Amino acid sequence: MLRLTTQRQVILEELSKVTSHPTANELYDLVRKRLPRIGLGTVYRNLELMADNGMILKIEVGGTQKRFDATTENHYHIRCAECGKVDDLDIPVLNNLVAQAAATTSYQIIGHHVEFTGTCPACQQRLAREQAAQ
Amino acid sequence: MLRLTTQRQVILEELSKVTSHPTANELYDLVRKRLPRIGLGTVYRNLELMADNGMILKIEVGGTQKRFDATTENHYHIRCAECGKVDDLDIPVLNNLVAQAAATTSYQIIGHHVEFTGTCPACQQRLAREQAAQ
DNA sequence: TTCGAACAGGATAATAATTCTCAATATAGT
DNA sequence: ACTATATTGAGAATTATTATCCTGTTCGAA
Ligand SMILES: [Mn+2]
Ligand SMILES: [Mn+2]
Ligand SMILES: [Zn+2]
Ligand SMILES: [Zn+2]
Numbered sequence: 615m616l617r618l619t620t621q622r623q624v625i626l627e628e629l630s631k632v633t634s635h636p637t638a639n640e641l642y643d644l645v646r647k648r649l650p651r652i653g654l655g656t657v658y659r660n661l662e663l664m665a666d667n668g669m670i671l672k673i674e675v676g677g678t679q680k681r682f683d684a685t686t687e688n689h690y691h692i693r694c695a696e697c698g699k700v701d702d703l704d705i706p707v708l709n710n711l712v713a714q715a716a717a718t719t720s721y722q723i724i725g726h727h728v729e730f731t732g733t734c735p736a737c738q739q740r741l742a743r744e745q746a747a748q
Numbered sequence: 749m750l751r752l753t754t755q756r757q758v759i760l761e762e763l764s765k766v767t768s769h770p771t772a773n774e775l776y777d778l779v780r781k782r783l784p785r786i787g788l789g790t791v792y793r794n795l796e797l798m799a800d801n802g803m804i805l806k807i808e809v810g811g812t813q814k815r816f817d818a819t820t821e822n823h824y825h826i827r828c829a830e831c832g833k834v835d836d837l838d839i840p841v842l843n844n845l846v847a848q849a850a851a852t853t854s855y856q857i858i859g860h861h862v863e864f865t866g867t868c869p870a871c872q873q874r875l876a877r878e879q880a881a882q
Numbered sequence: 883t884t885c886g887a888a889c890a891g892g893a894t895a896a897t898a899a900t901t902c903t904c905a906a907t908a909t910a911g912t
Numbered sequence: 913a914c915t916a917t918a919t920t921g922a923g924a925a926t927t928a929t930t931a932t933c934c935t936g937t938t939c940g941a942a
C-alpha cells in the first residue's frame with residue numbers, strides 16, 4: 615500500500631500550490647523550504663509513483679526536463695520556445711480526435727496530449743527590446 | 749551557408765529511408781554502416797543543424813530520447829507506452845485549433861503537435877501472452 | 883594557384899537529468 | 913514491544929546530450 619508519508623504529503627501540497635508545471639528540481643527547491651533534509655531522489659521517486667497512481671500528471675513534452683502538474687484531468691499546454699515556461703491552454707479537449715485516431719491505427723490508444731509552442735509575453739518583450747537595441 | 753558534406757548527405761539519406769523516427773543513436777548505427785569513421789557527435793550536431801534549417805523534423809515527445817523525422821510537414825504521432833515505438837498517425841492536422849488557441853493565450857504561437865500514447869500491436873500481443881501465462 | 887579564414891569532423895571530456903543502490907529509519911499490524 | 917515491510921537520504925551510476933579542442937578541408941578573394 616502507498617503510505618502517505620510527510621514527504622509525499624508536502625510534495626503534493628507544494629505542487630498543488632503552483633500553476634507553473636514545475637520540474638522535479640524546482641519542486642525540490644519548494645519542498646526543501648519545509649523539509650530541508652529531503653533528498654532529490656525522494657522527490658523524483660515520489661513524483662514518479664504519484665504519477666503512476668494517477669494522483670498527479672507527468673508532462674513529457676519538449677524541453678529537457680519532465681514537468682509535473684497537480685491537475686489530473688486532461689488539458690493542453692503551451693511551452694515558450696525561448697524560456698521553457700509552460701502554461702495551460704484553455705481550450706476544450708478533443709475527445710472526438712481519439713475516435714478518429716483509433717480508426718486509423720492498430721495501436722490501442724491510452725490517451726493523447728496537445729502541445730503548442732510559442733513565445734511567452736515576457737520573451738516577446740525581451741526579444742523586441744533586443745531587436746530595437748540592434 | 750550550410751555545406752552539404754558527405755556526412756550530412758548520408759545522415760539525411762538514411763533518415764529518409766526509414767519511417768521509424770529513429771533516435772540520434774539509432775541513426776548513428778545506420779550511418780556507420782556507410783561511414784564507419786563518423787563520430788556520434790557529428791550525428792548529433794548535424795541533426796540539430798538540419799532541424800534548425802527545417803530540413804528535418806526533431807520530435808521532442810515522451811520518452812527519454814529525441815527522435816527525428818524526414819517528413820517536415822506537420823503531422824501527428826502515436827508512441828507505444830511499452831516499447832517507445834513511434835508511428836505516424838494519418839489524421840488531418842487541426843489548423844483551426846491554432847486559431848482557437850491564439851484566442852485564449854497571450855503567447856505568440858509558433859506551432860503545435862499532437863501525441864497519442866497507446867500500446868503497439870506487438871506489445872498488445874506480448875502482454876496478452878504474458879497475461880495468459882499467469 | 884595560392885593563402886588564409888571559416889567551416890566541419892572526430893575524439894573525448896563535460897554536463898545535465900534521472901535512476902539506482904543500499905544501509906538506516908520509520909511505520910503498521912500483530 | 914516485535915517483526916516484516918515500506919521508505920528515506922546520500923551518494924554512485926547511468927543515459928542522453930552538448931561542449932571543447934585540435935586537425936584537416938573547403939571556399940573565395942587576391
Ligand atoms: Mn497543466
Ligand atoms: Mn512522423
Ligand atoms: Zn518565455
Ligand atoms: Zn510497443
